[in-house]
Amino acid sequence: MNKKIDIILQKHIDSYSVKKKFYSKKNEVYLIDVEKSDGQNMLCIFKKYIECTGNKSKETFLLKILRENGLSVPRIYFEGVDYVLLEYLAGDTLLDTIINLEKNQGESFDYERNYIVLFNVFKWLQSLHRITKDTMGRGYIFGDMNFRNFIINDEVYGIDLEDCNCRGYKEQDGGRFCAFLLTYAPIFTKWKLLATKQSVEIMTEEFGYDIHLLKNEIEKELSEINKRRGIKIPYDVIEKILY
Structure with missing residues (x-):
């Protein structure tokens, strides 16, 4: 993981570790292990959009609309101009x-x-x-x-x-x-x-x-x-x- 992404994550998360980098042609996508304030750990997906921030805006907008209306999509934990932290889905x-x-x-x-x-x-x-x-x-x-x-x-x-x-x-x-x-x-x-x-x-x-x-x-x-x-x-x- 590069320094820019580390800086982004450190703004939002006190303690985390990178478990895996996923293959992606369009973006940088990581599985990260986040330590919550209660001491429990939670797996999340961090996605940094490389090609087009418009893709990020569209995707997060749709995720919110669809989730609000009952469709099974990942939860958004936080987002920025060109990145988003998402719920990790086991399966x-x-x-x-x-x-x-x-x-x-x-x-x-x-x-x-x-x-x-x-x-x-x-x-x-x-x-x-x-x-x-x-x-x-x-x-x-x-x-x-x-x-x-x-x-x-x-x-x-x-x-x-x-x-x-x-x-x-x-x-x-x-x-x-x-x-x-x-x-x-x-x-x-x-x-x-x-x-x-x-x-x-x-x-x-x-x-x-x-x-x-x-x-x-x-x-x-x-x-x-x-x-x-x-x-x-x-x-x-x-x-x-x-x-």
Whole structure:
């Protein structure tokens, strides 16, 4: 941790230690252990925004609005112009959850167990859209559907709101979700095809996603992944997950 960040933390916290630095392309993000006035220790996330302070303003504004309206997001402990101290959320990332589900189930796909996880993710996204539409007049989408941006414990938490925006539609989030699910290693497995098909069913039947828009967004995102990562997309993947 650099001296500037130490100076920031010392303004707010008497005693702390850095436990871990997280990988981030956009920011400096640390897990810190804070000693409270009662002698108890508390884990927190310190985030220093590097690229754009506008991202910080948007993210903290959304965190406050969403939390006030009952959506599961981290609590803000304190903030400055380009930094914020957030609640640390114990639990597994959605990526770790998916990896473990597939590893434990193998070829035996557990529809009921997987339904609970997938449904709760889409319920969170639907709540994000509804709350922002009700409070600000326009529904927001999540934007960055990296599975590391969701924490699963007793419920689903969204933890990185920098890419949230009101310019898109929910099928964009859905398309990215499906494309990401299919292409996390190991890619395009039977289990992942079934999980993606189940995701499509949940989105369209439970949350009113338009199947044609969703299909277009899945194809678009798979094409982008092919360009970025050189992953060959099976010719029949859309047929297997949609029909």
